[in-house]
Amino acid sequence: MKCPFTSRNVKGQEYDVLVAIDQSENALKVAEYVGKMMRSHPTVRVTILNIIRPPSPDIMPDREERLIYVEKKRSDVNALINKARGILMSFGIPETQIFTKIQVCEEPVSVADQILLEKRECGYGTIVVGKRGMSKKEEFLFGSVSRKIVRECQKSAVWVVV
Numbered sequence: 001m002k003c004p005f006t007s008r009n010v011k012g013q014e015y016d017v018l019v020a021i022d023q024s025e026n027a028l029k030v031a032e033y034v035g036k037m038m039r040s041h042p043t044v045r046v047t048i049l050n051i052i053r054p055p056s057p058d059i060m061p062d063r064e065e066r067l068i069y070v071e072k073k074r075s076d077v078n079a080l081i082n083k084a085r086g087i088l089m090s091f092g093i094p095e096t097q098i099f100t101k102i103q104v105c106e107e108p109v110s111v112a113d114q115i116l117l118e119k120r121e122c123g124y125g126t127i128v129v130g131k132r133g134m135s136k137k138e139e140f141l142f143g144s145v146s147r148k149i150v151r152e153c154q155k156s157a158v159w160v161v162v
Contacts, residue, residue, distance in 0.1 A: 019047065045097045048099070049103070050081060129161070
């Protein structure tokens with residue numbers, strides 16, 4: 001993975017925030033929250049990250065069909081990211097300080113693991129995620145991205161927007 005910016009944090013000069021969004025209703029709420037919280041920080045750099053999980057070959061055996069699915073998702077996600085970008089800019093965060101990344105997450109890596117890997121490789125000081133509102137049973141069966149990030153993230157702040 002390549003970091004979207006080249007220089008690293010210089011104490012008191014830069015603040016790097018990783019905003020991991022999915023395609024749920026909370027995605028734009030997350031962008032709005034970050035915009036409100038960071039609008040007075042003139043050197044903030046925000047990276048909006050979306051991770052696409054392609055269907056399993058067991059569910060969609062045709063490789064070409066899976067590629068088409070991923071490209072359709074990428075198109076949908078681009079539209080969402082542009083909305084999130086617009087929200088951040090409406091709070092005064094300069095366009096030049098907003099970066100975007102779309103990654104495809106293949107098995108056996110989980111979405112949470114992919115987010116944590118991005119954090120480690122680029123050194124973000126804060127990770128921001130939304131909470132999807134799963135029931136306790138759903139969380140037990142499927143896991144929770146936000147819960148895993150809170151549990152496993154080290155040396156960074158984690159904001160969970162509800």
